[in-house]
Amino acid sequence: MTIEKTCFIHPKDITAVQFKCTHCEATTSVPVARLEAGDLKTFLTSECHYCRTASGFANGSELEYLLTFTTILEGLTRILKDKNLQFSFQMKCPE
Numbered sequence: 051m052t053i054e055k056t057c058f059i060h061p062k063d064i065t066a067v068q069f070k071c072t073h074c075e076a077t078t079s080v081p082v083a084r085l086e087a088g089d090l091k092t093f094l095t096s097e098c099h100y101c102r103t104a105s106g107f108a109n110g111s112e113l114e115y116l117l118t119f120t121t122i123l124e125g126l127t128r129i130l131k132d133k134n135l136q137f138s139f140q141m142k143c144p145e
Contacts, residue, residue: 057143060136061126069093074101085124091117 066079076098080090094107094116107113130137 055143057141058138059141060138061123061130064123067120067123071098071101071103073103074098076100082124085120090120 064082066081067085068077068079070077078093078099080093091113094105094113095109097104107116126137
């Protein structure tokens with residue numbers, strides 16, 4: 051018999067997103083409730099606060115795509131509240 055572990059996470063369980071500089075590995079966590087597009091856009095297009103490495107994001111479709119995703123993520127808990135359908139993300143389970 052084979053046993054497979056499956057893990058799911060509900061949007062209400064996502065409390066923050068983390069951004070990590072791939073150059074110096076400095077991290078910044080932003081609570082989901084504070085993912086406002088204007089502030090996030092400024093953060094994503096600026097240099098790392100520690101090592102001054104450029105993020106690689108500039109105004110354009112890639113940046114707008116990420117901003118749209120974070121806006122949707124922020125709204126999922128509110129949208130799904132009191133609905134008769136549960137929504138979750140499957141994730142890689144910790145070993």
